[in-house]
Amino acid sequence: MSNxxxxxxxxxxxxxLVAIDDLSxxxxxxxxxxxxxxxxxxxxxxxxxxxxxxKPTTGQMxxxxxxxxxxxxxxxxxxxxxxxxxxxxxxxxxxxxAMSVLENLLVAQHNELMIASGYSLYGLLNLKSYRDxxxxxxxxxxxxxxxxxxxxxxxxxxxxxxxxxxxxLEIVRAMCIEPKLLCLDEPAAGLxxxxxxxxxxxxxxxxxxxxxxxxxxxxxMSVVMxxxxxxxxxxxxxxxxxxxxxxxxxxxxxxxxxxxxxx
Amino acid sequence: MQKQDIIKSFKDxxxxxxxxxxxxxxxxxxxxxxKGEGLFITPQWGVVFLLVGLxxxxxxxxxxxxxxxxxxxxFSTLSSKFxxxxxxxxKHFAITGILFAVVFPFLPFTDRYFMxxxxxxxxxxxxxxxxxxxxxxxxxxxxxYVAFYAVGAYSYALIATTFGWSFxxxxxxxxxxxxxxxxxLGFPVLRLRGDYLAIVTLGFGEIIRIILINWYEVTNGPDGxxxxxxxxxxxxxxKRSPDEGEMSFHTFFGLEYSTMHRIIFxxxxxxxxxxxxxxxxxxxxxxxxGRAWEALREDEIACKSLGVNPTxxxxxxxxxxAMFGGFAGSFFATRQAFISPESFTFIESAIIxxxxxxxxxxxxxxVVLASIFLIGITEIFRDLEQYRMIAFGGAMVLIMxxxxxxxxxxxxxxxxMHGDKK
Numbered sequence: 001m002s003n004x005x006x007x008x009x010x011x012x013x014x015x016x017l018v019a020i021d022d023l024s025x026x027x028x029x030x031x032x033x034x035x036x037x038x039x040x041x042x043x044x045x046x047x048x049x050x051x052x053x054x055k056p057t058t059g060q061m062x063x064x065x066x067x068x069x070x071x072x073x074x075x076x077x078x079x080x081x082x083x084x085x086x087x088x089x090x091x092x093x094x095x096x097x098a099m100s101v102l103e104n105l106l107v108a109q110h111n112e113l114m115i116a117s118g119y120s121l122y123g124l125l126n127l128k129s130y131r132d133x134x135x136x137x138x139x140x141x142x143x144x145x146x147x148x149x150x151x152x153x154x155x156x157x158x159x160x161x162x163x164x165x166x167x168x169l170e171i172v173r174a175m176c177i178e179p180k181l182l183c184l185d186e187p188a189a190g191l192x193x194x195x196x197x198x199x200x201x202x203x204x205x206x207x208x209x210x211x212x213x214x215x216x217x218x219x220x221m222s223v224v225m226x227x228x229x230x231x232x233x234x235x236x237x238x239x240x241x242x243x244x245x246x247x248x249x250x251x252x253x254x255x256x257x258x259x260x261x262x263x
Numbered sequence: 264m265q266k267q268d269i270i271k272s273f274k275d276x277x278x279x280x281x282x283x284x285x286x287x288x289x290x291x292x293x294x295x296x297x298k299g300e301g302l303f304i305t306p307q308w309g310v311v312f313l314l315v316g317l318x319x320x321x322x323x324x325x326x327x328x329x330x331x332x333x334x335x336x337x338f339s340t341l342s343s344k345f346x347x348x349x350x351x352x353x354k355h356f357a358i359t360g361i362l363f364a365v366v367f368p369f370l371p372f373t374d375r376y377f378m379x380x381x382x383x384x385x386x387x388x389x390x391x392x393x394x395x396x397x398x399x400x401x402x403x404x405x406x407x408y409v410a411f412y413a414v415g416a417y418s419y420a421l422i423a424t425t426f427g428w429s430f431x432x433x434x435x436x437x438x439x440x441x442x443x444x445x446x447x448l449g450f451p452v453l454r455l456r457g458d459y460l461a462i463v464t465l466g467f468g469e470i471i472r473i474i475l476i477n478w479y480e481v482t483n484g485p486d487g488x489x490x491x492x493x494x495x496x497x498x499x500x501x502k503r504s505p506d507e508g509e510m511s512f513h514t515f516f517g518l519e520y521s522t523m524h525r526i527i528f529x530x531x532x533x534x535x536x537x538x539x540x541x542x543x544x545x546x547x548x549x550x551x552x553g554r555a556w557e558a559l560r561e562d563e564i565a566c567k568s569l570g571v572n573p574t575x576x577x578x579x580x581x582x583x584x585a586m587f588g589g590f591a592g593s594f595f596a597t598r599q600a601f602i603s604p605e606s607f608t609f610i611e612s613a614i615i616x617x618x619x620x621x622x623x624x625x626x627x628x629x630v631v632l633a634s635i636f637l638i639g640i641t642e643i644f645r646d647l648e649q650y651r652m653i654a655f656g657g658a659m660v661l662i663m664x665x666x667x668x669x670x671x672x673x674x675x676x677x678x679x680m681h682g683d684k685k
Binding site for chain 1: 547549550551552554555557561562564565566567568569570571572573674677679680681
């Protein structure tokens with residue numbers, strides 16, 4: 001299977017603190033790659049570098065497209081999502097709480113709709129071309145809401161949804177930008193066993209049906225072990241292990257990192 | 264109610280009384296009077312004790328009321344009834360309001376004074392609607408909105424007096440200038456949020472005013488600009504005696520000359536301008552850019568993660584908000600025929616922000632109600648001269664106590680999947 005993302009010698013320093021130290025790993029197409037590690041291992045920092053929120057001190061990140069590779073370093077901020085098509089969710093849910101569920105999903109399709117509305121001009125004139133495009137966007141939102149079973153709450157405020165539904169909504173909102181790579185930061189945090197089982201199902205669906213590569217940070221081992229094709233283990237910013245879920249479970253280094261070493 | 268509650272609220276009220284005494288004592292109690300040669304102090308302790316007593320009593324009542332954890336019944340039922348009327352029948356309410364506004368000049372009790380007040384209220388409604396785009400939708404607290412009002416007024420005045428172009432050419436130009444200044448302000452404040460943004464915009468408002476005062480060659484400084492042309496009715500001026508070979512409004516329509524014609528025309532002008540602002544805002548709110556504004560208000564980081572360009576989104580909000588401020592400014596200039604920097608002080612910004620916040624952030628109808636309430640109240644108490652600001656402050660306090668989120672604080676989604684269920 002071909003590579004989707006390759007991270008090469010990524011280093012991120014905050015002053016004297018080395019948050020990520022010479023990290024290299026690959027994520028493949030149509031696979032779920034998990035990044036695990038104890039608290040403070042630098043997992044979220046990796047995400048922030050990948051999604052343009054931080055500029056890494058050194059190192060490269062490439063996103064492989066059909067025939068060329070795109071350096072993610074070139075893009076910052078909103079361009080990562082807009083141009084490079086890397087979507088992400090957040091550790092602490094970041095929905096637009098006072099806006100409706102449907103509106104949340106439409107904001108994710110902002111750039112297409114903006115062009116369709118002729119930068120508001122056609123929209124103000126209420127042209128049919130724009131109304132059709134808007135209908136398509138609503139249908140796309142409905143498609144995703146059907147999948148997570150929230151269609152009946154489409155007109156409610158996103159902030160009024162139960163916690164588990166908010167998590168799922170944030171994931172499908174990220175999917176609405178049609179990403180090549182979806183980065184999920186602890187999607188199972190705070191979910192009960194039933195909800196994490198549903199989450200597993202959703203992620204598998206995205207992987208197999210939507211052919212989207214998923215990069216996952218997770219603490220919940222039932223999720224990690226259940227769905228990961230590939231696991232990267234970080235500790236103190238360094239990669240200490242890389243392999244399949246089964247291999248990870250048995251790895252001595254990983255167990256030591258989590259549980260400590262006998263003196 | 265428990266005894267402790269009463270004792271507690273009693274103590275609290277006494278404390279309030281103490282503060283009131285400290286404030287009123289020197290301010291009200293010691294009155295300086297000039298008698299003959301020098302200044303003498305005449306104490307007015309009676310008034311002080313009356314005021315302090317009122318404070319204690321008022322505080323005690325509020326305390327007892329909140330201890331019961333219920334609002335004063337009349338107010339709560341009134342306000343809930345009121346909001347249910349306005350929410351359920353928002354459309355009817357709006358149509359009735361507009362119809363009333365249209366026939367208002369011809370109602371029997373409408374005189375010159377009422378018309379002037381109505382024009383003023385409409386100006387503030389328009390400014391409130393313009394600012395609502397920036398504050399209510401995009402969530403960018405702008406305390407210097409009056410700057411755009413000033414830019415609009417001055418651009419109109421300067422263009423009209425220099426080139427002698429008609430109102431309908433100068434108006435869009437003034438709006439464009441104001442929008443340009445909106446972008447000018449937008450750039451440096453892109454990274455700022457909340458309090459920091461508020462302070463910079465406040466500074467911007469002052470900068471514009473100080474430039475207007477000091478740039479004597481262009482703005483005529485504190486003397487202001489006089490002789491700004493009045494608008495004409497599609498080329499027909501409102502003059503008592505038109506020049507040779509020229510028609511004026513009253514001769515063209517064969518009417519008796521009356522100054523009211525111009526006032527009524529101005530009234531309809533601002534009504535139309537305000538309604539355009541409202542229509543535009545309601546429309547654009549449902550477009551992608553409007554949703555992006557609201558998303559930006561909710562969570563900027565999430566916006567970035569979805570590929571929404573925050574720079575462009577913020578700048579459009581500033582520019583469009585400023586443009587409507589500029590339109591209102593042009594109207595102000597043409598109505599007054601005289602403008603000076605004194606009309607564009609911080610208090611104006613504060614009033615407009617108050618109208619938006621008290622109306623309920625983002626609510627169009629709320630802006631109307633808040634404008635009528637705040638401007639109307641200060642007008643009713645005009646005879647009390649400077650004390651009418653007390654009424655203004657009192658009105659604000661009342662709204663904040665009974666409607667902490669603003670008069671109308673409901674947000675309707677911009678698009679519905681299931682249609683209107685109710």
